[in-house]
Amino acid sequence: DTAVSQTPKYLVTQMGNDKSIKCEQNLGHDTMYWYKQDSKKFLKIMFSYNNKELIINETVPNRFSPKSPDKAHLNLHINSLELGDSAVYFCASSQDGPENEKLFFGSGTQLSVL
Amino acid sequence: AQKVTQAQTEISVVEKEDVTLDCVYETRDTTYYLFWYKQPPSGELVFLIRRNSFDEQNEISGRYSWNFQKSTSSFNFTITASQVVDSAVYFCALSEAGDDKIIFGKGTRLHILP
Numbered sequence: 001d002t003a004v005s006q007t008p009k010y011l012v013t014q015m016g017n018d019k020s021i022k023c024e025q026n027l028g029h030d031t032m033y034w035y036k037q038d039s040k041k042f043l044k045i046m047f048s049y050n051n052k053e054l055i056i057n058e059t060v061p062n063r064f065s066p067k068s069p070d071k072a073h074l075n076l077h078i079n080s081l082e083l084g085d086s087a088v089y090f091c092a093s094s095q096d097g098p099e100n101e102k103l104f105f106g107s108g109t110q111l112s113v114l
Numbered sequence: 115a116q117k118v119t120q121a122q123t124e125i126s127v128v129e130k131e132d133v134t135l136d137c138v139y140e141t142r143d144t145t146y147y148l149f150w151y152k153q154p155p156s157g158e159l160v161f162l163i164r165r166n167s168f169d170e171q172n173e174i175s176g177r178y179s180w181n182f183q184k185s186t187s188s189f190n191f192t193i194t195a196s197q198v199v200d201s202a203v204y205f206c207a208l209s210e211a212g213d214d215k216i217i218f219g220k221g222t223r224l225h226i227l228p
Contacts, residue, residue, distance in 0.1 A: 035218075041153070041203050043218035056215050090159060102149070103216065105159035 003027050006091045006106035013081055014114055021076045021109045023091030031055070032074035033103070034066060035090040043090070049074050078111075086113045116141045118208050120219035127196055128227050135191040135222045137206030143167075145211035148182065148189045153203040153221070162204075165189065196226045 004025045013019055025032060033056075034046040048056035052068045063079045078085060091106040117140040127133045139148065150162040163173060165182050173180045177194045193200050203223045209216040 041221045041223070043205060043221070045215045045217075048215060058215075088157065092159075102161040102164055103159075104161070105151075107156075107158045110157075 004091055004093055004104050004106040006089075006109050008109060009107065010110050010112075012112045012114065015081055015083060017081050018077070018079045019081060019111075020078070021089055021091075021111070023074050023076070023106055025072055025091075025093040025104070027093060027095075027104060028072075029093040029095050029104070030071060031094050032068065032071070033092040033094075034074065034076050035092060035105075037088040037090060037108070039087070046089075047074075047076075081111075081113045083113050086111055116143075116146075116208050116210055116213075116217050118206050118217055118219035120204075120206055120222045122222045123220070124223045124225070126225040126227060129198055130195050132192060132194045133196055133224065133226075135193075135204050135206075135224065137189045137191065137219060139187050139189065139206070139208045141187075141208060141210055143210040147209045147211070149205075149207040149209070149216065150180065150189075150191050151205040151207065151218075153205065154199075155202070159205075162191075193224075198226045198228055200224060201226045 006023045031050045033048045037043050046060050047066045049068045051071050065077045068074045088108045088110050090108050092103040094103050119138045146167045148165045152160045170182050179192045181190045203221045205221045206219040207216050
């Protein structure tokens with residue numbers, strides 16, 4: 001059983017489009033995250049939700065809007081996609097904050113904006 | 115402010131050699147957590163180890179070992195008798211107690227040559 005699953009795995013789209021990436025975890029964890037990994041492999045946190053409530057919102061353009069319909073899901077919606085949004089996006093979850101538990105990562109979504 | 119530095123961008127060694135990946139961190143907290151993650155070519159992120167700041171005992175797990183030294187703010191990772199399957203990008207990360215985010219270093223790409 002996949003613990004943290006993201007869809008789609010690959011997403012190729014044109015500039016200006018709106019797209020969503022979905023994430024679901026079946027671990028019963030309370031906290032979920034979105035990370036962005038750029039072309040140089042640098043991982044940076046974007047958002048963190050705990051029990052559907054936004055905890056961390058790093059400096060991310062407001063074109064990015066996370067949505068957590070329940071604590072098992074954290075979707076990422078991106079409006080007006082730009083070339084610089086091309087990256088791999090990782091969803092992750094943990095029982096509490098990351099300092100108490102290890103993070104479980106999804107397999108990543110490779111977004112390519114043309 | 116928290117910061118994680120992995121000065122080695124890329125390392126290549128021949129199979130069966132030992133290799134050490136360096137990690138230096140900065141934090142003002144006295145309670146914090148350090149992590150290593152592995153990202154193989156398939157792209158997923160795999161948890162390797164978590165250490166808290168009060169436990170400076172070195173840890174060994176099979177061919178992997180970790181050397182945590184608070185005096186030098188380092189948490190280095192050594193692979194003994196490396197194998198081709200160890201080829202991956204390795205990330206060191208830091209989380210301060212009570213903080214909901216985990217800060218990743220930029221990663222070290224390790225190539226194990228047959």
